[in-house]
Amino acid sequence: xxxxxxxxxxxxxxxxxxxxxxxxxxxxxxxxxxxxxxxxxxxxxxxxxxxxxxxxxxxxxxxxxxxxxxxxxxxxxxxxxxxxxxxxxxxxxxxxxxxxxxxxxxxxxxxxxxxxxxxxxxxxxxxxxxxxxxxxxxxxxxxxxxxxxxxxxxxxxxxxxxxxxxxxxxxxxxxxxxxxxxxxxxxxxxxxxxxxxxxxxxxxxxxxxxxxxxxxxxxxxxxxxxxxxxxxxxxxxxxxxxxxxxxxxxxxxxxxxxxxxxxxxxxxxxxxxxxxxxxxxxxxxxxxxxxxxxxxxxxxxxxxxxxxxxxxxxxxxxxxxxxxxxxxxxxxxxxxxxxxxxxxxxxxxxxxxxxxxxxxxxxx
Amino acid sequence: xxxxxxxxxxxxxxxxxxxxxxxxxxxxxxxxxxxxxxxxxxxxxxxxxxxxxxxxxxxxxxxxxxxxxxxxxxxxxxxxxxxxxxxxxxxxxxxxxxxxxxxxxxxxxxxxxxxxxxxxxxxxxxxxxxxxxxxxxxxxxxxxxxxxxxxxxxxxxxxxxxxxxxxxxxxxxxxxxxxxxxxxxxxxxxxxxxxxxxxxxxxxxxxxxxxxxxxxxxxxxxxxxxxxxxxxxxxxxxxxxxxxxxxxxxxxxxxxxxxxxxxxxxxxxxxxxxxxxxxxxxxxxxxxxxxxxxxxxxxxxxxxxxxxxxxxxxxxxxxxxxxxxxxxxxxxxxxxxxxxxxxxxxxxxxxxxxxxxxxxxxxx
Numbered sequence: 001x002x003x004x005x006x007x008x009x010x011x012x013x014x015x016x017x018x019x020x021x022x023x024x025x026x027x028x029x030x031x032x033x034x035x036x037x038x039x040x041x042x043x044x045x046x047x048x049x050x051x052x053x054x055x056x057x058x059x060x061x062x063x064x065x066x067x068x069x070x071x072x073x074x075x076x077x078x079x080x081x082x083x084x085x086x087x088x089x090x091x092x093x094x095x096x097x098x099x100x101x102x103x104x105x106x107x108x109x110x111x112x113x114x115x116x117x118x119x120x121x122x123x124x125x126x127x128x129x130x131x132x133x134x135x136x137x138x139x140x141x142x143x144x145x146x147x148x149x150x151x152x153x154x155x156x157x158x159x160x161x162x163x164x165x166x167x168x169x170x171x172x173x174x175x176x177x178x179x180x181x182x183x184x185x186x187x188x189x190x191x192x193x194x195x196x197x198x199x200x201x202x203x204x205x206x207x208x209x210x211x212x213x214x215x216x217x218x219x220x221x222x223x224x225x226x227x228x229x230x231x232x233x234x235x236x237x238x239x240x241x242x243x244x245x246x247x248x249x250x251x252x253x254x255x256x257x258x259x260x261x262x263x264x265x266x267x268x269x270x271x272x273x274x275x276x277x278x279x280x281x282x283x284x285x286x287x288x289x290x291x292x293x294x295x296x297x298x299x300x301x302x303x304x305x306x307x308x309x310x311x312x313x314x315x316x317x318x319x320x321x322x323x324x325x326x327x328x329x330x331x332x333x334x335x336x337x338x339x340x341x342x343x344x345x346x347x348x349x350x351x352x353x354x355x356x357x358x359x360x361x362x363x364x
Numbered sequence: 365x366x367x368x369x370x371x372x373x374x375x376x377x378x379x380x381x382x383x384x385x386x387x388x389x390x391x392x393x394x395x396x397x398x399x400x401x402x403x404x405x406x407x408x409x410x411x412x413x414x415x416x417x418x419x420x421x422x423x424x425x426x427x428x429x430x431x432x433x434x435x436x437x438x439x440x441x442x443x444x445x446x447x448x449x450x451x452x453x454x455x456x457x458x459x460x461x462x463x464x465x466x467x468x469x470x471x472x473x474x475x476x477x478x479x480x481x482x483x484x485x486x487x488x489x490x491x492x493x494x495x496x497x498x499x500x501x502x503x504x505x506x507x508x509x510x511x512x513x514x515x516x517x518x519x520x521x522x523x524x525x526x527x528x529x530x531x532x533x534x535x536x537x538x539x540x541x542x543x544x545x546x547x548x549x550x551x552x553x554x555x556x557x558x559x560x561x562x563x564x565x566x567x568x569x570x571x572x573x574x575x576x577x578x579x580x581x582x583x584x585x586x587x588x589x590x591x592x593x594x595x596x597x598x599x600x601x602x603x604x605x606x607x608x609x610x611x612x613x614x615x616x617x618x619x620x621x622x623x624x625x626x627x628x629x630x631x632x633x634x635x636x637x638x639x640x641x642x643x644x645x646x647x648x649x650x651x652x653x654x655x656x657x658x659x660x661x662x663x664x665x666x667x668x669x670x671x672x673x674x675x676x677x678x679x680x681x682x683x684x685x686x687x688x689x690x691x692x693x694x695x696x697x698x699x700x701x702x703x704x705x706x707x708x709x710x711x712x713x714x715x716x717x718x719x720x721x722x723x724x725x726x727x728x
Contacts, residue, residue: 004399005391013392013605024388024606027369028377028557030688035368062559063427063581066601070581098580187602193392195426195559195604214578216462217427217434235693237430238551240559241377242388243607324394329599 006318007345009354010326011139011295012165013187013194014342016250020192023249024242031239039248040239041229046251050167050190050259051182051200053174057220059227060247061197062240065164065185068197070098071218072160072181075201075209076131079103084125084157086110086117086134089141090329091162095133102214104130113331114141114297116290119149130208131158131180137166139188140329142286142297142338144170151178158205164188167198168254169266169294169342180205186243189266189294191343192250195243250343267293269341269351276355277339280364285336294346296339297332305363310334313361321357370682371709373718374690375503375659376529377551377558378706380614384556387613388606395603403612404603405593410615414531414554414623415546415564417538421584423591424611425561426604429528429549432561434462435582436524436545439565439573440495443467448489448521450474450481450498453505454694455526459497466578468494477695478505478661480654483513494572495522495544501530503552504693506650506661506702508534515542522569528552531562532618533630533658533706544569550607553630553658555707556614559607614707631657633705633715640719641703644728649700658710660703661696669727674698677725685721 008015016024029036048058061071073095077083083104085096088111100106107129109121122132132154134145144166151159158180163172169189174182181201187194201209201220213219217237225234254262270293274284277298285297300310308316310327314337317323328336341351372379380388393400412422425435437459441447447468449460452475464470471493473485486496496518498509508530515523522544527536533553538546544566551558565573565584577583581601589598618626634657638648641662649661664674672680674691678701681687692700705715 003390004393006393006397008392008394010394012602013394016392021389021391025385026367027385028372028380029368029370030372030374030377031558033370033682033688063431064601064604067427067581070579094580101576101578101580103578185602187605193604193606194395194602195607212465214465214467215434216458216465217431237428238376238549238558240428240557240607241551242557242610243559243604246606318397324397 005322007323007350007353009340009345009350010324011338011340012185012342014191014340014345016193016246017191017253017344019249019253020246023245026245029241031241032233032235036241037229037233040227040244043244043248043251044227046248046255047198047200049255050251051172051174052176053200055174055200055202056228057206057224058200059223060244061183061199061218062237063197064194065183065197067218068183068185068199069095069162070215071197071199071220072183073098073102073133074213074215074218075220076158076160076181076205077102077104078210080105081130082107082126084109084122084129084132086122086145088115088117088143089113089135089138091135091139091164095135095162099133114143114285115287116143117145119146122150123153128155129157131160133160135162136172137163137292137295139165139295140332142292142295144290144292147177147179154178158208165295168262170263174200186247186250188342190250191253192246195240196247266341266346269346269348270294270296273339273341273351273355276351280359280362294341298337298339300335300337310337316361317357323354323357369686371687371714371717373704373709373714374688375702375704376549376706378555378704378709380557380610381555381617381708383613383617384610387609390609393605395605396597400605401593401597404591404608407608407612407615408591410612410619411562411564413619414615415536415538416540417564419538419564419566420592421570421588422564423587424608425547425563425582426601427561428558429547429561431582432547432549432563433459433526434579435561435563435584436547437462437466437497438577438579438582439584440522440524440545440569441466441468442574444469445494446471446490448473448486448493448496450486450509452479452481452507453477453499453502455499455503455528459499459526463497478507478649479651480507481509483510486514487517492519493521495524497524499526500536501527501534501656501659503529503659504696506656506659508654508656511541511543518542522572529659532626534627538564550611550614552706554614555617556610559604560611630705630710633710633712634658634660636712637703637705637715637719640715644723644726658705662701662703664699664701674701680725681721687718687721
């Protein structure tokens with residue numbers, strides 16, 4: 001079968017680092033093999049560095065980023081709990097839905113798609129919520145929500161933070177900020193394929209965790225018995241070995257580059273992309289002071305050439321140049337494109353190529 | 365980092381087919397890329413052939429086999445439902461636990477670990493259960509549970525069947541037998557890495573599915589909107605692209621060999637292994653008429669050489685010859701070994717090697 005190469009500049013997956021593709025094909029090891037367990041331990045240690053946390057319970061959840069979201073909520077949301085959820089995009093909406101299915105009384109704090117959440121509104125929405133949950137970097141809008149103004153005033157609430165599109169691409173400081181539960185995905189700024197959810201849960205959340213959550217698969221009380229080698233290795237489920245190899249390699253590349261250097265690379269690429277898009281006369285959705293660098297939402301212009309639709313533009317990029325960018329979702333479907341500079345894809349040459357290709361397709 | 369090669373003859377993972385390792389390293393595609401969607405469709409079609417089903421809802425769940433179990437139950441178990449669960453090993457036990465967490469009234473039908481379930485007991489345990497759930501091939505004991513004597517008399521119950529260790533290694537006939545919900549894992553007889561759960565759900569189960577299950581991640585009503593291309597492609601979660609590449613390749617190898625030929629290969633390897641173990645004077649746990657070929661449970665003999673423990677024997681095999689076999693679990697921990705002839709690992713030379721190495725370590 002012919003293998004098609006794509007330059008992935010949508011909202012994820014991004015192109016994996018070459019070291020990651022090589023790691024995927026490593027010879028298989030058993031999930032209880034001492035060598036695999038050592039590699040898993042090292043993966044968790046690398047995740048602690050990337051999350052900036054000392055949390056013992058830091059590990060890759062065996063599912064995609066959305067499984068990380070579910071794992072975060074199912075382990076701390078008790079039926080009847082009040083959960084404040086920030087909703088200013090698809091993934092905040094998803095958090096509200098997941099929490100609601102778990103029996104939480106969800107208090108929604110909304111902002112328009114494209115605007116940041118108001119930290120005061122999140123903190124003031126309820127006098128004593130069990131949890132406050134929101135998204136750091138909204139993949140659906142390209143907006144950054146501020147974390148510290150919320151965590152600094154969280155009171156007795158646990159803060160659950162989605163860092164799917166931020167981890168590895170901009171500062172995330174779980175312990176410094178006081179985030180209690182945090183999860184991410186592997187296919188964005190971490191430069192690995194989709195399939196695992198980096199996850200960390202702190203001592204306060206551990207104390208208040210649900211004893212027997214409805215999900216057995218995502219029950220951290222049980223998973224900890226396998227991943228945390230200090231208490232023996234109790235089999236829970238078979239670890240997705242090849243994906244752990246991939247994440248281990250991706251985190252190795254990231255930490256070798258240096259976290260701050262990687263953040264800067266994402267920042268530089270994203271800002272150059274955004275300047276280039278504006279130079280083409282395109283308008284960006286997110287306000288400048290809360291605009292992500294790694295994920296940019298562009299408004300589709302009214303004057304597309306010929307009878308082109310926005311989907312035609314994406315198809316033209318894909319078919320001629322092999323470049324993937326994303327369409328809009330939810331209320332932004334058909335109205336926006338989403339362009340990522342994520343992980344290994346965040347390279348100057350990729351920005352140059354994309355801007356040139358887009359200018360040509362748009363005849364600008 | 366040095367790469368260690370193992371011959372994996374435990375209860376899984378098995379060694380992936382070489383075509384699978386190559387597929388893992390394929391260039392990444394976006395989860396909405398037309399090429400990826402075509403490959404996903406083909407993967408689902410291949411799964412239909414392997415499950416022997418026409419079920420439209422046939423797909424890989426984005427998690428390991430245990431996620432498949434949870435997906436199977438969370439989509440059909442309503443709180444308060446009566447669920448009959450067959451328990452004669454770890455995975456039957458797990459089904460009971462998962463169903464119970466979902467609010468089912470679980471009626472346990474037990475058999476001793478190492479013995480098959482009694483189909484009459486399963487069918488007669490309750491006059492009108494919502495579901496009857498059990499394991500086809502118990503990975504913890506090496507015992508086959510008969511399916512048709514249950515499905516033939518299921519009445520109004522949905523039958524939920526675990527085929528984690530049977531699919532691809534022995535006959536599974538979802539439609540012919542009348543199984544309503546069936547799941548498997550990729551790392552056993554299918555010859556792929558762990559990380560996905562092949563899954564199929566029939567029309568009766570679809571009609572009676574839970575409208576809004578507590579798990580958003582595993583909600584088949586939503587997942588169908590992405591996987592089933594006939595109704596458009598509604599984004600749910602990002603598909604684990606590389607793992608789908610791997611499964612697609614593994615199913616290709618399996619179907620090219622031929623399903624019946626692969627079953628026979630598992631049968632031949634397993635029976636030769638079992639004859640060889642008995643020739644070494646070892647005793648097998650499972651009764652002959654319900655003994656799996658692909659997964660053999662051997663009793664640890666009393667007369668291990670020197671001061672060896674059973675774990676020492678496994679370590680000796682691993683460290684000198686790079687061969688992994690499994691230990692026992694639950695009440696069989698320390699008392700049994702589990703030896704798999706699964707997927708690509710089910711080869712005559714591997715059986716020859718394992719028997720020779722074991723004979724040497726055991727000084728028999």
